[in-house]
Amino acid sequence: MYDDERVTQASDPHPLTRHLQQLTQRARAFDRRRPLVWDVLLTAFFVVAAGVDYMGGGWRNIAVNTDLPGWLIAVLTLGMSVPLLWRRGRPMTVLAVMVGFGAVNSVTGALLQVALVQLIVLFNIALRLPLRTLGWAGVLMTLPVVAGTIRFPKGSWDQQILPQLWAYAIVGLLGIAVRSRQDYTRALVERARQLEVERDQQARLSAAAERTRIAREMHDIIGHNLSVITGLADGGRYAAARSPERAAQALDAIGSTSRQALAELRRLLDVLREEAAETAALAPQPALTDLDRLIDGVRAAGLPVRSTFHGRADSIPPGQQLTVYRVVQEALTNTMKHAGPGVTATVDVAYATDGVTVAVTDTGRGGVPSGSGRGLTGMRERTALYAGTIEAGPRPHPEPGWQVRLHLPRTTAPKESAQ
Known part of the structure; x- marks a missing residue:
């Protein structure tokens, strides 16, 4: 003080x-x-x-x-x-x-x-x-x-000339000093103006990045949960005529999935409220421990999924865990939406000393319809935050289906916040 x-x-x-x-x-x-x-x-x-x-x-x-x-x-x-x-x-x-x-x-x-x-x-x-x-x-x-x-x-010439020369020199130096001061002041003003412009540009870039992050989260949350709800609703409609109990189970799963989606959306929207920023920051983000629940929800929606995990995820940073979770979520969502009937999916997650590797494959017809590649863009953006690599495309011939392969190296901090 x-x-x-x-x-x-x-x-x-x-x-x-x-x-x-x-x-x-x-x-x-x-x-x-x-x-x-x-x-x-x-x-x-x-x-x-x-x-x-x-x-x-x-x-x-x-x-x-x-x-x-x-x-x-x-x-x-x-x-x-x-x-x-x-x-x-x-x-x-x-x-x-x-x-x-x-x-x-x-x-x-x-x-x-x-x-x-x-x-x-x-x-x-x-x-x-x-x-x-x-x-x-x-x-x-x-x-x-x-x-x-x-x-x-x-008298001597120096007594008549030197005083005049000294006066000229002093006035000239005074003008140069004032000129230098003015130039320095103008440079400071210009620098302040440039800093103000850069600050405004940085604020706009930060706002654009935040909008992109929120849009990516909204896409992941809404897209996946709506795909699961759609699958459950279709399955419940077919089961209603033959097995009312199965239809009731589908309705229960739809309610549970809807409540989960609403909770995640409420957490995300709270970030936009200044008065709730501190509360929103305390809300947990999905992690690798939530993958089992995610896969169970996809199975309940009618997509058979086989999952295997190698190693332990104890040392994976929370940001990378969220990236892995969202990539698996988006890959399974695309399978449910675009792979067609009778498809099965496989999720393989391997934890090693050099990082984490994820492979999500399906046996459907593969591909993503033209103009709907926002999910793939979001996966690439998340991967780039941690200097990782991601590949998405058809499986090697003659195997049918689509595959997504992700690798995130060990890192201590992302290029920007992935939260």
Whole structure:
């Protein structure tokens, strides 16, 4: 609990920091909506500041030549401030114009402070254009400085040039840092978007897999039990005329099979109810110990089945037991539905150290009608969960009938849940 509190406190920014972040976000949002407004305000600020310096004569305090005409100072002032309005769309053109006026500013000895506005354009170049362009911009801005140093030398050249170069370098690096930060933020936003898309896709895939699993269970439960009920009903109808006791037994078996099918369906449908998820998870799934009951039900429906078991199933995982149970169930259901009259079936289950092998054969005409292969698809899907192999097809000539052979290797976990 204390660790969570420390993490929460560390992740919460200071109120002042949060307030500044909100103001920054609002300013950026306004700039994205109305960039011209911000450009006009910024340009107007520097034009007014430069105009105050010109009108008040403050430029004479640092000028080398104070006898320059007023019209020249006015032109230089406007020439190095008004182009700032187009700094985003054409930064290199704006810089070239400013450098031209800056060269006149340095050569004439006016040394107007408005020349520093070039640093804003340099920042925009570092922020938006390639680094090669930034290098050429630095060279271009150095020309007026060199010209002024040659025209009005004061002390050593490094005292006049190096401070300017350092200023250009710092502004350029600041633009690169802001650009890198923006690129990193955009990459994070894009990554978050991709993760959100992947999460939605994974949710859809999981939902589709769950629907497939439920459909497979519904097919196995309903298909098998209805086939057994149909067989019992047909047998009971024929027995009713000759042996009422046999007909009563068939009706009892139909009731028992129906109740079993309803119980399995209720367990399966409970999984879909969120409030009953925990209860549904406790419901037992069919296992290998239930094969005898399954085969007895098929026999009661009128299909003679001979079963043999080799080895012990103690170490078979529950998921594999369910797969074996469903494959045997589906194979016997197909035999009852498609093999024809007078057919017999055989179920052989062998447990070995390398896995479990199952063979279900019948002596009918074999095959599955076209368009009704959902059961075979379900068997293959269940087998694939445990990297097993399954073969379904006619028995080798001249033996009549159909066979299903399943092998599941020893494994500790399926590729996905088989429950």
